[in-house]
Amino acid sequence: xxxxxxxxxxxxxxxxxxxxxxxxxxxxxxxxxxxxxxxxxxxxxxxxxxxxxxxxxxxxxxxxxxxxxxxxxxxxxxxxxxxxxxxxxxxxxxxxxxxxxxxxxxxxxxxxxxxxxxxxxxxxxxxxxxxxxxxxxxxxxxxxxxxxxxxxxxxxxxxxxxxxxxxxxxxxxxxxxxxxxxxxxxxxxxxxxxxxxxxxxxxxxxxxxxxxxxxxxxxxxxxxxxxxxxxxxxxxxxxxxxxxxxxxxxxxxxxxxxxxxxxxxxxxxxxxxxxxxxxxxxxxxxxxxxxxxxxxxxxxxxxxxxxxxxxxxxxxxxxxxxxxxxxxxxxxxxxxxxxxx
Amino acid sequence: xxxxxxxxxxxxxxxxxxxxxxxxxxxxxxxxxxxxxxxxxxxxxxxxxxxxxxxxxxxxxxxxxxxxxxxxxxxxxxxxxxxxxxxxxxxxxxxxxxxxxxxxxxxxxxxxxxxxxxxxxxxxxxxxxxxxxxxxxxxxxxxxxxxxxxxxxxxxxxxxxxxxxxxxxxxxxxxxxxxxxxxxxxxxxxxxxxxxxxxxxxxxxxxxxxxxxxxxxxxxxxxxxxxxxxxxxxxxxxxxxxxxxxxxxxxxxxxxxxxxxxxxxxxxxxxxxxxxxxxxxxxxxxxxxxxxxxxxxxxxxxxxxxxxxxxxxxxxxxxxxxxxxxxxxxxxxxxxxxxxx
DNA sequence: CTGTTAGCGCCTTCAT
DNA sequence: ATGAAGGCGCTAACAG
Numbered sequence: 221x222x223x224x225x226x227x228x229x230x231x232x233x234x235x236x237x238x239x240x241x242x243x244x245x246x247x248x249x250x251x252x253x254x255x256x257x258x259x260x261x262x263x264x265x266x267x268x269x270x271x272x273x274x275x276x277x278x279x280x281x282x283x284x285x286x287x288x289x290x291x292x293x294x295x296x297x298x299x300x301x302x303x304x305x306x307x308x309x310x311x312x313x314x315x316x317x318x319x320x321x322x323x324x325x326x327x328x329x330x331x332x333x334x335x336x337x338x339x340x341x342x343x344x345x346x347x348x349x350x351x352x353x354x355x356x357x358x359x360x361x362x363x364x365x366x367x368x369x370x371x372x373x374x375x376x377x378x379x380x381x382x383x384x385x386x387x388x389x390x391x392x393x394x395x396x397x398x399x400x401x402x403x404x405x406x407x408x409x410x411x412x413x414x415x416x417x418x419x420x421x422x423x424x425x426x427x428x429x430x431x432x433x434x435x436x437x438x439x440x441x442x443x444x445x446x447x448x449x450x451x452x453x454x455x456x457x458x459x460x461x462x463x464x465x466x467x468x469x470x471x472x473x474x475x476x477x478x479x480x481x482x483x484x485x486x487x488x489x490x491x492x493x494x495x496x497x498x499x500x501x502x503x504x505x506x507x508x509x510x511x512x513x514x515x516x517x518x519x520x521x522x523x524x525x526x527x528x529x530x531x532x533x534x535x536x537x538x539x540x541x542x543x544x545x546x547x548x549x550x551x552x553x554x555x556x557x558x559x560x561x
Numbered sequence: 562x563x564x565x566x567x568x569x570x571x572x573x574x575x576x577x578x579x580x581x582x583x584x585x586x587x588x589x590x591x592x593x594x595x596x597x598x599x600x601x602x603x604x605x606x607x608x609x610x611x612x613x614x615x616x617x618x619x620x621x622x623x624x625x626x627x628x629x630x631x632x633x634x635x636x637x638x639x640x641x642x643x644x645x646x647x648x649x650x651x652x653x654x655x656x657x658x659x660x661x662x663x664x665x666x667x668x669x670x671x672x673x674x675x676x677x678x679x680x681x682x683x684x685x686x687x688x689x690x691x692x693x694x695x696x697x698x699x700x701x702x703x704x705x706x707x708x709x710x711x712x713x714x715x716x717x718x719x720x721x722x723x724x725x726x727x728x729x730x731x732x733x734x735x736x737x738x739x740x741x742x743x744x745x746x747x748x749x750x751x752x753x754x755x756x757x758x759x760x761x762x763x764x765x766x767x768x769x770x771x772x773x774x775x776x777x778x779x780x781x782x783x784x785x786x787x788x789x790x791x792x793x794x795x796x797x798x799x800x801x802x803x804x805x806x807x808x809x810x811x812x813x814x815x816x817x818x819x820x821x822x823x824x825x826x827x828x829x830x831x832x833x834x835x836x837x838x839x840x841x842x843x844x845x846x847x848x849x850x851x852x853x854x855x856x857x858x859x860x861x862x863x864x865x866x867x868x869x870x871x872x873x874x875x876x877x878x879x880x881x882x883x884x885x886x887x888x889x890x891x892x893x894x895x896x897x898x899x900x901x902x
Numbered sequence: 903c904t905g906t907t908a909g910c911g912c913c914t915t916c917a918t
Numbered sequence: 919a920t921g922a923a924g925g926c927g928c929t930a931a932c933a934g
Binding site: 231232278279280281282283285286291293301302303304306307308310311314315318321323324325326327328330335341342343344345346347371482485486505506508509510511522 | 572573619620621622623624626627630632634642643644645647648649651652655656659662664665666667668669671676682683684685686687688712823826827846847849850851852863
């Protein structure tokens with residue numbers, strides 16, 4: 221019979237199995253795995269290597285983590301993972317996590333606060349070493365509480381940020397983006413702008429953009445307003461009235477995101493095409509080919525994801541403990557036919 | 562001094578801490594957690610509840626997993642997570658995993674075979690209970706080997722499938738989709754179709770579609786060919802020649818995916834607009850508003866993700882062990898202006 | 903109704 | 919140069 225008992229058939233070989241096969245203790249195997257062969261005989265080393273290879277042994281990260289109190293996993297909650305923007309955030313996060321050999325535990329909050337909370341709790345239960353949270357919004361107090369708790373793990377807020385909160389934040393520079401777009405509209409001779417968005421409801425991104433627009437409007441260089449809609453079905457009835465207010469002037473619709481952009485394309489009567497401008501915070505990949513080509517502010521979600529992961533990793537694994545930072549990444553203005561005027 | 566020693570300050574409370582605080586053994590706490598209060602005194606139960614609440618105790622999944630040999634985590638590798646299609650796969654996977662309380666360990670293979678391999682190995686090291694693999698393609702032998710190994714975890718191949726391989730597979734019914742689209746083109750009076758795609762290179766989806774087109778062409782009801790391109794930059798020089806072959810007949814370009822659709826939109830000279838038709842395997846959300854509206858075959862990635870997760874979970878957790886199945890989900894034809902003819 | 907004991911797979915002093 | 923032993927947080931017989 222083998223030296224190690226196998227309670228279940230076909231288990232993966234454990235360190236004990238390797239040790240037994242080589243005829244040394246688990247300690248030696250452990251040392252081998254950690255490259256501590258300073259004082260190890262050439263021969264044992266080779267024998268261990270051979271056996272590990274034969275048995276196809278791989279150390280159990282779970283067991284390692286239990287002892288080490290680091291799991292090499294970080295948790296990510298995404299407000300709505302079905303959104304292409306989110307997938308690019310993940311791409312960026314992945315890039316840096318892969319380079320540091322940390323795994324990603326990913327959850328989708330499906331735009332529900334309650335889900336986000338339980339997701340975070342589950343991730344914590346799974347012993348993640350840190351959290352990247354693309355919050356659905358509306359749970360600031362709870363998040364702040366968590367960050368204030370004694371045994372909290374480092375956390376980075378991504379895209380949707382919450383201020384003031386005690387953690388690093390990464391977002392688009394929405395105010396600057398809005399200003400850039402409105403500057404562009406002025407230059408193109410627009411006299412009015414209508415910023416269209418879904419309800420803010422604690423979504424910091426929307427709030428920031430709305431404030432950006434309102435503050436710009438207050439300067440008086442361009443006329444306009446903010447239109448908040450709950451349901452796309454209401455747009456056909458509300459939009460004409462709003463646009464009517466700017467009759468005689470060249471007006472441009474400014475959509476908060478891809479989805480709203482599509483809602484507007486759907487709503488805009490044929491007659492309005494070419495008369496009213498259109499622009500949006502949107503992914504260039506689609507904005508470029510949507511309709512006649514829609515002028516957009518392309519965010520850089522991949523870079524945002526990278527920034528968030530970098531910040532998290534430096535706190536979770538490299539002992540960084542400076543003051544928390546808010547990183548605002550610039551958006552890129554891509555001009556297409558929709559604002560030719 | 563407390564009954565339990567705390568090696569590090571501010572650790573999370575462990576089961577031992579709770580037990581000590583209540584004045585019972587860990588076993589009792591464990592039973593409480595698993596709802597085995599059949600024979601537990603009302604009082605102990607309440608005391609435990611109170612202490613757990615006070616201490617904010619949460620069981621360590623990692624430790625549980627070590628013992629139970631199930632981690633309640635499944636691994637997912639995605640060929641290219643930046644792709645919106647992928648994010649919808651994840652959405653579907655999430656939906657069912659959440660309902661079964663299993664966490665997702667997600668990796669991006671960045672379209673590199675080598676990365677996919679190491680990702681799978683890492684996921685396995687993290688003790689996932691199963692794998693959902695959206696393979697980059699070109700590593701069939703290795704995957705088949707893994708599925709054949711003695712201690713392998715259940716695996717489901719998603720979207721990009723590999724046959725014959727010993728595991729469940731979920732994909733779009735590409736042949737049927739192609740046929741549906743070509744039927745539509747015939748009906749609209751097109752005389753020729755050019756299916757445009759990147760190189761197949763072991764990507765089963767592309768192979769299946771190319772074969773679907775070729776087999777349909779062989780029936781002779783419509784003329785046409787398959788155009789494989791490596792680099793979008795070459796299209797402007799190759800495309801006119803290809804289209805020229807069908808001069809006099811109404812011809813439609815058929816793009817393999819969103820990306821190729823955009824490449825074609827970029828390439829198509831203005832003169833060709835309205836003359837040559839365009840359709841694609843693409844997400845309706847964008848196809849609808851791209852250019853004049855592009856007829857597309859919308860796959861159902863969310864449903865595909867759900868199907869894959871369901872299959873995996875039934876094998877990994879519910880002991881299903883029937884023969885492996887290949888699930889082919891139908892695509893949906895969405896007709897827009899680009900094929901009005 | 904509750905506790906004891908013996909691990910899961912690995913790491914880490916401390917010995918030798 | 920290598921081991922033995924104890925423990926990470928939790929579970930699972932087996933005893934009472």
